Amino acid sequence: MNDSEMLEIVCARAWPPVVDEALGDWRLRWADGFTGRANSGLAVGDPGRSVAVALKAVCDFAHDRGIPPVVQVIQDSGTEREVAAAGWREWTEHAAGYQVSVLFGPLPAGPVQGAEVLDEPTPAWWELAADNPSPGAAERHVLSTGKVGYGVVDVHGVTAGAVRGAIVDGWLHVSRLAVRPEFRRRGLASALMFALAGWGRAHGAERWVLQVAVENEGALKLYSALGCTEHHRYRYWGPGAPACEDPQS
Structure with missing residues (x-):
């Protein structure tokens, strides 16, 4: 293999x-x-x-x-x-x-700006990460099974961003990164990623891996700035x- x-x-x-x-x-x-x-x-x-x-x-x-x-x-x-x-x-x-x-890279360190990683998803996390505050059984299974962390960042009492991380064989798999439109361009996506990277290190991960559509230029630019490079497609x-x-x- x-x-x-x-x-x-x-x-x-x-x-x-x-x-x-x-x-x-x-x-x-x-x-x-x-x-x-x-x-x-x-x-x-x-x-x-x-x-x-x-x-x-x-x-x-x-x-x-x-x-x-x-x-x-x-x-x-x-x-x-x-x-x-x-x-x-x-x-x-x-x-x-x-x-x-498919991108990969070492886990970076940086400012988290109030971002944290929860052990359980909140309704606001579901709303942002799955577009549904009351997800069905399939969504819950896919997004909640395994060793999973639920990254959130709050601004003035509002959950402004969310991300999902899952640990598999020393890798941190990152997905479902989302920031509300009114809170974008404030560095919150990077803060979420830094917080998730710290959580991943605490759970034994050394690198992360992400799967990003090639048309998603904004996400690719963000992940490149965080040290990720393309492994394959x-x-x-x-x-x-x-x-x-x-x-x-």
């Missing part, structure tokens, strides 16, 4: 779906439609059968659970070439961005008709 595959597995463990089934080394994932990462096949490693047969299993799994059949594949890998050869195409419909940069792929027809349709 190469470093890119290892990091993909770390990230997947930090973002656990509700249903996670093995297909050889691949993972079939479902979380009631909450995020692409938790509702796709993770095509990393050897599926234990031909890629074409594995992709049929991805289709069957997705159709049984009412989600689009999609695989997450390391860009420019041998697996990606086999997925393309099987008639699948880049799944550009993915709203959050079908091409993702992945893309989402979906079937080209009629490669994966739903027997129920």
Whole structure:
């Protein structure tokens, strides 16, 4: 297993779906439609059968659970070439961005400006991080399972920003960074990241890893300023008709 595959597995463990089934080394994932990462096949490693047969299993799994059949594949890998050869195409419909940069770097130190990391999420954290102060079971499972810290920063009694951190094998996986529009450009995003980095160090992490859509230029600029560099990219792929027809349709 190469470093890119290892990091993909770390990230997947930090973002656990509700249903996670093995297909050889691949993972079939479902979380009631909450995020692409938790509702796709993770095509990393050897599926234990031909890629074409594995992709049929991805289709069957997705159709049984009412989600689009999609695989997450390391860009420019041998697996990606086999997925393309099987008639699948880049799944550009993915709203959050079908091409993702995986960043990593050492945990930095800096001013936290009132940011802190909580052991339990607050309704305000849910509102910012998940766009829902009363999340459903799938969102709670994905965002609350494992060793998780919930970063918040308050301004005049208002939760102005939030972020999520999860510890996996000495890595701090960072996600769901959000700052309310009226509080942006005050350094709060950096403060949240510094607070989360300190929390990560306290729990044995030495580096962090982030998954960021390549179109999200603002986030990429922030993370670059915090010392992160790109490790690799992945893309989402979906079937080209009629490669994966739903027997129920």
